[in-house]
Every structure is written in C-alpha cells, then in structure tokens.
Amino acid sequence: NGIQLENLVRLSKIGAGNSGTVVKTLHVPDSRIIAKKTIPVENKEVLKNQLVRELTIMKNVSAHDNIVGFYGAFYNPSTTNEIVILMEYMDCGSLDKILSVYRSDCHRKNVSISCKTSWFNEMPLSRISFCVLNGLIYLYDCYKIIHRDIKPSNILINSKGDVKICDFGVSTTLINSLADTFVGTSTYMSPERIQGGRYTTKGDVWSLGLMIIELSSGEFPLGGHHDTPEGILDLLQRIVNEPAPKLSKNEHYSIEMTDFVNRCCIKEERGRSSLKELICHDFICKYNNRDTIAKEFRHWCKKVKKRIKEDKMIRREETERSKI
Ligand code: ATP
Ligand code: MG
Numbered sequence: 001n002g003i004q005l006e007n008l009v010r011l012s013k014i015g016a017g018n019s020g021t022v023v024k025t026l027h028v029p030d031s032r033i034i035a036k037k038t039i040p041v042e043n044k045e046v047l048k049n050q051l052v053r054e055l056t057i058m059k060n061v062s063a064h065d066n067i068v069g070f071y072g073a074f075y076n077p078s079t080t081n082e083i084v085i086l087m088e089y090m091d092c093g094s095l096d097k098i099l100s101v102y103r104s105d106c107h108r109k110n111v112s113i114s115c116k117t118s119w120f121n122e123m124p125l126s127r128i129s130f131c132v133l134n135g136l137i138y139l140y141d142c143y144k145i146i147h148r149d150i151k152p153s154n155i156l157i158n159s160k161g162d163v164k165i166c167d168f169g170v171s172t173t174l175i176n177s178l179a180d181t182f183v184g185t186s187t188y189m190s191p192e193r194i195q196g197g198r199y200t201t202k203g204d205v206w207s208l209g210l211m212i213i214e215l216s217s218g219e220f221p222l223g224g225h226h227d228t229p230e231g232i233l234d235l236l237q238r239i240v241n242e243p244a245p246k247l248s249k250n251e252h253y254s255i256e257m258t259d260f261v262n263r264c265c266i267k268e269e270r271g272r273s274s275l276k277e278l279i280c281h282d283f284i285c286k287y288n289n290r291d292t293i294a295k296e297f298r299h300w301c302k303k304v305k306k307r308i309k310e311d312k313m314i315r316r317e318e319t320e321r322s323k324i
Contacts, residue, residue, distance in 0.1 A: 003027055003071050003086055008036065014093070017153065024089060034071060037085040039174070041075075048075040050173045051083055061143055062087075066135030068156055068166040083174075087166065091159050092305050095128070095152035095215060101304075101311045103218060108314070113218035114251060119304065120215040122257055126287035127297045128155065128215075129260070131163035132208055133279040139168060140201050140275070148199065150207035151188040152214065159305045161298030187220065187235050192269045194236050202272045209264025213245055216253070221245035243267075256283040 011024040011033070020039035027034055041048060055073035062070035069088030076082050092098065102119045106112065132155060139145040147154075147168040154167045190206035193199055213221045222238055222245055244265040247253050260283035263273040278284065287293050 003034070005074055005076065005084065008034075008086075010036075015097070015153075025086075033089045035087050035089040037087065038076075039083045039085070040081055041083050041174075043081045047173065048083065051075070054173055055083070055085060057143075058085075061139070061145070064135065064138050065162065066131045066138065066164055068164040088164070090156035090162075090164065092157040092301055092308065095155045095157070095211070097153075098157070098304055098308070099152060099215060099218065101308050104311060105307065106218075118216060118218070119300075119307075122254060122283075123287055123293075123296060124300050125212055125216060125257070126283055127293060127300075128157075128163050129208065129212065130279065130284050130288045132165060133275055133284070135165045136201060136204055137275050137279065145169065146199060146201055147204045149186060149188075150204045150211065151186060152211055155211075157301055157304070159298075159301050161294060161301050185232060185236075187232060187239070189236070189239075190269065191240050191267045194240050197269075200269065201275050202269050205264050205272055205275060205278065209261050210245065212257075212261055212264070213247055216257075217248055217251070254283075254286075256281070256286055259283070 007028050009026045009028055011026055014022040014024050014035065016022070020037050022035055022037045025034050025036040026032075041051065052073050052075055058070040058073065061067060068090065071086040071088070073086070074084045076084050098119070103113065111117065132150065136147055136150075139147060145168055147165065149167055149169070150165070154165060156164050156166055158164075186207075188207040188210050190203040193203050210221060222235060222242070244267045246265065247258055247261050260278065260281050263278065263281070266272040273281075290296075
C-alpha cells in the first residue's frame with residue numbers, strides 16, 4: 001500500500017500557500033489521483049528525519065471521515081531541502097477557492113452577494129460546521145491535537161459530499177521550523193492567540209465563527225483584503241481592540257445561525273462556546289438530524305463542482321480572447 005515517489009506523475013498545480021505548493025498527481029500503479037504537497041525545510045538530516053517521523057503518525061490520525069486522508073511523508077533525497085506530503089485529492093477543492101468562484105459568478109451575472117441566493121446558504125454552512133466540529137473533536141479527544149489553523153483554505157470538499165480538514169498542528173518540529181517567517185500569522189487567529197495567550201480548542205471555535213461570516217457574506221469580516229504584512233498587523237490589532245464581528249443585520253439569517261455565530265465569536269475565551277457545546281447547537285441539529293442531509297449536501301457539492309468546471313472554461317476563453 002506504500003506509495004513511492006518514483007511512481008508519481010505530475011498533472012497540474014493546485015495551489016500554493018505560505019508554507020508550500022500543492023500539485024495534482026497521478027499514482028501510476030493504481031491510477032489514483034492524489035495531492036502532493038511540498039514544503040521547503042532546512043537542510044538538516046536530524047530535522048528531516050524527526051519531521052518524517054512526526055508526520056507519519058498522520059496515517060493513524062487521518063482515519064476519520066472529516067480528516068483528509070494521508071498516504072505518507074518523505075523527504076526528497078534528490079532535492080535535499082524539501083518534505084513531501086502525500087494526501088487524498090479532494091475534487092471540489094478548498095472553501096476559499098469555492099468562494100472565489102462564487103464571487104466571479106456573481107460578478108459576471110452582475111448580482112450582489114446576498115444570503116438568499118448565496119451558494120453558502122444555511123444548509124451547506126450547517127453541514128460544513130458539523131463536519132469541522134466533528135473532525136476537531138476527534139483530533140482533540142483521541143490525540144490531544146489542536147488544529148490551530150482553521151480557515152477556508154484548510155477545509156476541503158469532494159463531490160461525494162465529504163468535508164475534511166487538513167493542515168493541522170501535528171508536527172511541532174514543522175511548526176517550529178516555519179516559525180521564524182511570517183507563516184503562522186493568520187487573520188483567523190483568536191484575540192487570545194494574537195495576544196500571545198494560551199491556546200485551546202476554543203481558538204479553533206473563533207476561527208470557525210469568522211469563516212462562517214466570511215462564507216455567508218462573501219467577505220472577510222472587519223474589512224477588505226490584507227495582502228501586506230502591515231495590513232495584516234493592523235487587522236490583528238482591530239480584532240483585539242474592536243467588538244467581535246457579527247453577521248450583517250441587513251441580511252436575513254435564522255435565529256439559530258445568528259446565535260451559533262455569536263457563540264463562536266466571543267472575544268473572551270472563557271465565555272466562548274466549546275466544540276462539544278456547539279455540535280449540539282440548534283443550528284447544527286436543525287439540518288444534520290434530517291436523514292436527507294447527506295444526500296442534499298452531496299447534491300450541493302456536485303453542483304459546486306460543475307460550477308468550478310464552468311468557471312475554468314470561462315477563464316480559459318477569456319485569456320484566449322485577450323491574446324487575439
Ligand atoms: P497557507 O499556506 O497560508 O496555510 P493554503 O492553505 O492555501 O495557505 P496550502 O496548504 O499549501 O496553502 O494549499 C494550497 C492550496 O491547495 C489550498 O488553497 C487548496 O485549495 C489546495 N489543496 C490543498 N490540499 C488539497 C487536497 N488534498 N486536495 C485538493 N486541493 C488541495
Ligand atoms: Mg493549507
């Protein structure tokens with residue numbers, strides 16, 4: 001069952017973040033599509049061996065419906081300065097990608113992003129929240145792992161209707177070897193984390209709340225895009241100093257969803273709801289207790305996948321046309 005690097009063929013680049021690059025890859029012996037993530041690390045033998053050892057426990061951890069499948073970690077002897085992580089390929093991609101396709105779709109149709117027509121209406125948001133909470137509870141209860149980086153790009157979806165989380169803090173060596181860069185600073189960080197306080201699973205609850213506001217409104221709360229380090233630092237300061245973000249009052253959200261988000265986005269950690277309180281919340285039960293939810297959500301995912309394909313084609317046509 002082990003995958004060997006020499007049996008992999010590169011298909012296309014999926015994306016890149018602060019810490020690495022993800023490539024869609026074919027595993028030739030069984031024609032399986034997988035995602036290959038490459039992370040540059042310091043070229044020290046001890047460090048790399050330690051890293052691979054720590055990442056290998058991911059194999060056990062990933063045996064859960066809401067954790068992205070893990071096929072192995074290597075350090076690439078031919079390039080010497082990178083770690084390779086092989087994981088399950090999720091064909092609808094991450095929530096940030098889906099949101100950006102939705103935004104372009106609205107832009108082309110010249111309609112505003114409102115909650116009534118949003119792809120991210122309450123059913124998918126309730127389902128996504130349930131799956132994220134379920135995955136986080138499993139990570140903490142079974143492995144005492146706190147995710148630390150919940151954000152749209154780390155929540156992956158496939159057309160079978162699965163929602164899975166990835167990129168959690170399993171390896172302290174990896175976290176430390178990335179720590180001296182700007183990596184690890186995220187605008188989804190809770191106020192206590194920004195202030196250097198203690199970090200518990202409630203930090204992930206805060207991030208989940210922000211993510212729901214962003215997906216339902218189409219925009220990151222507390223304003224705009226933050227591409228420069230100065231912009232991000234300014235935003236982090238506002239998260240600490242200003243009142244907690246809320247769902248917009250101008251849109252109609254249900255009482256259940258509004259209350260759920262309010263309980264996630266409580267600035268003081270002690271007052272914030274816990275993972276286990278939230279998974280029993282009415283907003284989760286309202287949809288996830290229906291026996292049709294899995295089917296409804298699978299249907300939603302299939303539709304999203306179709307839209308992603310259409311978006312790709314339109315973009316291709318647009319670039320072709322701009323060449324003429
Ligand atoms: P950051 O580095 O700030 O955490 P990121 O999460 O976007 O940002 P990566 O984790 O390197 O960065 O992932 C890059 C992109 O690859 C993601 O945005 C996601 O869309 C895509 N991706 C990652 N893993 C998978 C996967 N298993 N299947 C499909 N797409 C994936
Ligand atoms: Mg990621």
